[in-house]
Amino acid sequence: MLTFALFEFKTKTTNSFYLPPYKGSTFRGAFGHTIKKIACVKKQSDCHDCLLKAKCIYSYIFETPPPEDTSMMKNYTAAPHPFILEPPLEVKTDYEKGESLNFSLVLTGKGIDYLPYFIYAFDEIGKNGIGRDRGRYEIEEVINHKSDWLDGTVIYGREKKLLSPPNILTTDKFNNNREADKITISFITPARIKYEEKFVNNLEFHIFMRNILRRISLLTYFHCNGKLDVDFKDIIEKASNISMIKSELEWLDWERYSNRQQSRMKMGGLVGNITFKGDFKDFLSYIITGKYIHIGKAASFGLGKYEVYF
Numbered sequence: 417m418l419t420f421a422l423f424e425f426k427t428k429t430t431n432s433f434y435l436p437p438y439k440g441s442t443f444r445g446a447f448g449h450t451i452k453k454i455a456c457v458k459k460q461s462d463c464h465d466c467l468l469k470a471k472c473i474y475s476y477i478f479e480t481p482p483p484e485d486t487s488m489m490k491n492y493t494a495a496p497h498p499f500i501l502e503p504p505l506e507v508k509t510d511y512e513k514g515e516s517l518n519f520s521l522v523l524t525g526k527g528i529d530y531l532p533y534f535i536y537a538f539d540e541i542g543k544n545g546i547g548r549d550r551g552r553y554e555i556e557e558v559i560n561h562k563s564d565w566l567d568g569t570v571i572y573g574r575e576k577k578l579l580s581p582p583n584i585l586t587t588d589k590f591n592n593n594r595e596a597d598k599i600t601i602s603f604i605t606p607a608r609i610k611y612e613e614k615f616v617n618n619l620e621f622h623i624f625m626r627n628i629l630r631r632i633s634l635l636t637y638f639h640c641n642g643k644l645d646v647d648f649k650d651i652i653e654k655a656s657n658i659s660m661i662k663s664e665l666e667w668l669d670w671e672r673y674s675n676r677q678q679s680r681m682k683m684g685g686l687v688g689n690i691t692f693k694g695d696f697k698d699f700l701s702y703i704i705t706g707k708y709i710h711i712g713k714a715a716s717f718g719l720g721k722y723e724v725y726f
Contacts, residue, residue, distance in 0.1 A: 418636045418644070420524040420709060421582045423531070424559040424568065425538060429515045433551030438670060439503035440605070440718035441683075443519060446546045447501065448478050450537045464493075473533060476526075480638070488637050495638040496631065497716040498527025499534070500709060505604065517553050522708055525639030532579060535572055561585070587632065590704040598661070598693045599703070600725040606668050606685025607720040608713035615685075617667055621658035621692050625651060625699060628706040635709065651698060658694035665690050683714055 435442060455473040458466055469475040470483075480495045482488070489495055502520035511517060521534060535558060542553040557573035560582045571580040601624070609616050611623045629651065633644040669684040696703070703724055710720035 417640065417642055418524065418587050418632050418705065418709075419528070419584050419640055420522055420586075420635075420705075421528050421531075421584050422561055422708060423521045423523070423534075423571075423582070425519050425521065426556045426559065427517045427519075427542060427553040428556055429511050429513055429517050430542075430552045430554055431550075432510075432512050433545075433547060433549035434509055435504075435511065435547050435551060437507040437509060438605075439519075440501065442547050443501050443503045444717050446541045447534075447537055450540050450544075451478060451533065454533065454537060454540070473530060477530060477533075482638070486638075488634065496634050498524045498530075498635070498639045500715055500718065502718045502721060511551060517551075522710075524635045524709065525641075527639055528582060528584060531582060535579065585708075587701050587705045590701040594700060594726070596696045596700065596726045598691065598726070599696060600689050600691045601703075602689045602723045602725065603665070603685075603687045603721070604723060605719050605721040606670055606683065606687055607711055607722065608683070608685040609711065609720075610713065617665075617686070619660075619663070619665060619686060619690055621660065621694075622652055622655040624711075625655040625702070627711050628702050631709060631711060631715070632702060632705060654695075654698055658692050658696070658699075660690060661693045662689075662691040664688045683717070683719065685712060685719060 452474045457468060463469050463472070463475050463479050466472070466475070469479070469481065475481065477498060480497050482490070482492060482495045500522040502522070504517060504519050523531060523534070535555070539555055542555060544550070545552045554574070557570045559568035560571045561567070561569060569583070570576065571582060609619065609623065609627050611626065616623055629644070629646065629648060636642050636644050665686045665688045667684055668687045669682070671682055707722055707724055709715070710718070711722065712720035714720070
């Protein structure tokens with residue numbers, strides 16, 4: 417069973433600085449650099465040949481190599497990461513001292529155990545600065561479980577330095593027997609969804625569900641020591657009967673610079689709304705889970721975030 421937890425970081429800026437309109441790459445880059453500085457013992461640039469990689473916090477969180485005995489993704493060098501960074505979604509670029517700069521974090525399975533490292537890393541980023549202007553901030557508080565269904569609980573803050581144990585969600589929490597014959601999926605950040613090895617521009621419902629089930633299945637396998645107990649063939653056959661009645665999706669191009677690969681990378685994806693009609697009772701728990709764990713490639717950057725409207 418997939419387990420995951422939601423966290424919101426509330427911070428205040430302590431200087432004036434610039435951040436790009438989409439901040440996911442900036443936050444992820446700063447986090448990767450900082451967590452490696454904190455956790456890496458050997459201080460080498462490449463984890464591949466490191467003797468300690470199987471037990472290394474940085475390797476698990478940021479490189480996430482599949483175990484040698486894996487039955488999934490055998491030919492891949494990296495499995496899905498156990499975290500999703502949701503950067504500030506505001507497109508503003510100029511911040512003044514004393515402004516709010518809030519972002520969110522989703523941790524899955526064993527990754528939840530490493531929450532203290534995430535908080536410490538983001539505290540260090542705030543002290544040392546982020547982005548080209550070394551924008552600095554202070555963590556005001558960390559809130560657990562702020563969502564449509566759940567009130568937020570402060571588990572860490574400036575006044576409360578002791579970290580409280582987080583509450584954990586599972587996919588079956590969303591089996592609320594809601595009846596719906598029409599839903600709208602609204603992609604807030606670019607969704608890089610693949611089908612038959614190609615990125616899609618025309619999103620059919622069965623493709624949407626294939627990607628959600630694959631993501632839940634992989635996160636469950638690599639980070640929760642389990643397997644998704646679902647009849648994939650039956651779900652996909654039922655998904656093929658769901659019709660699309662309106663699409664306002666468009667492809668948004670976006671580039672980022674990769675320090676590790678020393679090159680610019682294309683990271684475009686689908687944004688906008690798409691509405692489907694049909695019987696959704698077999699899909700809703702997965703769809704609602706998907707809005708928290710994101711969908712498609714580069715989810716750890718915050719890409720593939722969507723909302724669901726009934």
